[in-house]
Amino acid sequence: MTSKDQIDLFNLAEVVTPAPSADFNPDLIPTSAKVPIPPGTYSSMDEMKVHCNQCQRCDLGATRTHAVVSRGSIDAPIMIVGEGPGQNEDETGIPFVGKAGQLLDKILDAVQLTEADVFICNIVKCRPPGNRTPTTDEMEACRPYLLEQIRMVDPKIILLTGASSVKGLTGDKRGITKIRGEWLEWDNRLCMPIFHPAYLLRNPSKEKGSPKWLMWQDIQKVRAKLDEIRAQG
Numbered sequence: 001m002t003s004k005d006q007i008d009l010f011n012l013a014e015v016v017t018p019a020p021s022a023d024f025n026p027d028l029i030p031t032s033a034k035v036p037i038p039p040g041t042y043s044s045m046d047e048m049k050v051h052c053n054q055c056q057r058c059d060l061g062a063t064r065t066h067a068v069v070s071r072g073s074i075d076a077p078i079m080i081v082g083e084g085p086g087q088n089e090d091e092t093g094i095p096f097v098g099k100a101g102q103l104l105d106k107i108l109d110a111v112q113l114t115e116a117d118v119f120i121c122n123i124v125k126c127r128p129p130g131n132r133t134p135t136t137d138e139m140e141a142c143r144p145y146l147l148e149q150i151r152m153v154d155p156k157i158i159l160l161t162g163a164s165s166v167k168g169l170t171g172d173k174r175g176i177t178k179i180r181g182e183w184l185e186w187d188n189r190l191c192m193p194i195f196h197p198a199y200l201l202r203n204p205s206k207e208k209g210s211p212k213w214l215m216w217q218d219i220q221k222v223r224a225k226l227d228e229i230r231a232q233g
């Protein structure tokens with residue numbers, strides 16, 4: 001192998017997604033968590049949304065009104081991953097549209113990030129009844145959809161809001177207060193755990209060291225990192 005070939009191994013832009021095998025039947029995907037979802041199954045978010053709205057891979061499929069797939073730009077450099085849809089999201093099919101979502105938009109706006117800069121989704125696409133935390137089995141059943149979203153968006157930065165999002169994607173079980181604001185690497189991608197906006201609504205203080213104050217430090221770090229990545233071209 002020449003040194004050029006070796007360097008090419010590190011060129012992530014040239015990683016080719018393997019085509020699903022010939023006996024793969026995508027129509028079976030929504031019926032059982034045992035049916036795999038190989039990388040490259042979906043070519044658009046709309047295509048995936050059709051499956052999510054039919055999906056019974058976990059029990060959450062039985063009680064949802066709408067599967068909640070995403071909002072924002074598919075070309076966004078930043079992906080924000082929440083835990084799961086709440087009541088407003090279940091009713092509208094759009095993630096982060098309730099009070100927590102409005103606060104998230106304000107936080108993004110404070111560092112000049114718009115819908116063009118972010119793609120917003122959740123670990124599980126259907127609402128856990130009573131807004132409980134999704135179970136490990138539910139997160140596992142839904143995970144292939146999230147992996148397809150990450151593949152299609154190919155974000156430079158992934159923000160994980162709250163401990164369940166961190167656990168759901170990376171498997172890291174540490175508490176959010178311990179790891180928020182830290183850059184983590186997962187699957188060659190830069191991730192940062194941050195507080196869930198709903199937590200900030202329950203803790204309105206802006207005093208130094210408060211959750212809101214810490215979120216402000218974190219989002220400025222994210223903005224600076226994005227500027228740094230963009231400057232590198």
Ligand code: SF4
Nearest residue numbers: 055057058061126142
């Ligand atoms: S939460 Fe995910 S895996 Fe479970 S039914 Fe909904 S789309 Fe399917």
